[in-house]
Amino acid sequence: xxxxxxxxxxxxxxxxxxxxxxxxxxxxxxxxxxxxxxxxxxxxxxxxxxxxxxxxxxxxxxxxxxxxxxxxxxxxxxxxxxxxxxxxxxxxxxxxxxxxxxxxxxxxxxxxxxxxxxxxxxxxxxxxxxxxxxxxxxxxxxxxxxxxxxxxxxxxxxxxxxxxxxxxxxxxxxxxxxxxxxxxxxxxxxxxxxxxxxxxxxxxxxxxxxxxxxxxxxxxxxxxxxxxxxxxxxxxxxxxxxxxxxxxxxxxxxxxxxxxxxxxxxxxxxxxxxxxxxxxxxxxxxxxxxxxxxxxxxxxxxxxxxxxxxxxxxxxxxxxxxxxxxx
Ligand SMILES: [Zn+2]
Numbered sequence: 001x002x003x004x005x006x007x008x009x010x011x012x013x014x015x016x017x018x019x020x021x022x023x024x025x026x027x028x029x030x031x032x033x034x035x036x037x038x039x040x041x042x043x044x045x046x047x048x049x050x051x052x053x054x055x056x057x058x059x060x061x062x063x064x065x066x067x068x069x070x071x072x073x074x075x076x077x078x079x080x081x082x083x084x085x086x087x088x089x090x091x092x093x094x095x096x097x098x099x100x101x102x103x104x105x106x107x108x109x110x111x112x113x114x115x116x117x118x119x120x121x122x123x124x125x126x127x128x129x130x131x132x133x134x135x136x137x138x139x140x141x142x143x144x145x146x147x148x149x150x151x152x153x154x155x156x157x158x159x160x161x162x163x164x165x166x167x168x169x170x171x172x173x174x175x176x177x178x179x180x181x182x183x184x185x186x187x188x189x190x191x192x193x194x195x196x197x198x199x200x201x202x203x204x205x206x207x208x209x210x211x212x213x214x215x216x217x218x219x220x221x222x223x224x225x226x227x228x229x230x231x232x233x234x235x236x237x238x239x240x241x242x243x244x245x246x247x248x249x250x251x252x253x254x255x256x257x258x259x260x261x262x263x264x265x266x267x268x269x270x271x272x273x274x275x276x277x278x279x280x281x282x283x284x285x286x287x288x289x290x291x292x293x294x295x296x297x298x299x300x301x302x303x304x305x306x307x308x309x310x311x312x313x314x315x316x317x318x319x320x321x322x323x324x325x326x327x
Contacts, residue, residue: 025169058157062164063171107138125178131185216255241307250301251288298325
């Protein structure tokens with residue numbers, strides 16, 4: 001599947017003028033201008049990036065306003081691979097990870113629903129993947145649809161990204177994309193409300209968003225992990241969107257396996273002890289299949305929200321009525 005995704009990404013990059021959607025991260029209304037040297041600049045004369053070019057990493061523009069981001073230019077200049085995070089895993093480590101943690105059946109179902117909803121408004125939609133440096137677990141089918149143009153960014157360049165950006169300032173013009181997929185990203189941003197406001201801004205009217213965010217999960221990505229959401233908190237985060245669907249993607253069994261791993265790693269003061277326990281007890285997450293959706297919300301490992309851009313925010317009373325845990 002990975003090879004297919006890679007091939008699709010490469011062919012997209014050569015066949016579609018996604019650059020036309022780009023804007024300056026500091027001036028969302030200002031198009032980028034490309035000089036003969038191939039370097040990109042902001043077209044607003046008062047902008048720092050009017051005279052100074054945006055950095056390039058692995059042939060991809062780094063459209064980050066460093067004055068307003070936790071990312072620093074030094075990090076990109078020092079790295080040969082362009083990745084801020086160490087993502088290299090051996091094939092065996094990847095296989096073990098897949099066996100222990102599996103893939104959410106619900107995520108796969110949600111991809112199918114998302115693509116159907118997306119094409120209802122535009123048969124040839126443009127889909128933006130926020131945090132698309134790695135293909136999200138269970139989301140492979142997003143990349144395999146010939147009618148969907150996928151544009152992807154992350155805070156590091158990879159074979160799956162088109163440009164590098166910070167989601168607090170998405171470098172796209174207003175109302176230009178049909179759909180946005182943001183999976184396991186919002187816990188890693190300092191201001192999730194601002195990221196969701198950016199998602200709202202760059203979506204077309206009635207544009208579709210899909211978000212998957214952890215609730216009961218321990219810290220991962222080290223210093224870049226800040227927030228968790230209950231299903232209701234996640235709904236409120238997307239209050240400017242009309243509900244299409246919401247629920248649990250990973251249940252209490254998966255949450256328990258995460259806890260067991262971190263408990264063992266703490267007790268024995270070694271990360272490997274946690275990983276060993278997770279290998280032995282991987283089957284605990286399979287018990288999620290025995291728990292009905294209605295009983296998973298209060299203790300979910302991760303929740304999802306699918307919704308359409310709206311000009312009416314839900315009210316405080318509506319989010320209280322939204323609660324769908326064990327009453
Ligand atoms: Zn600018």
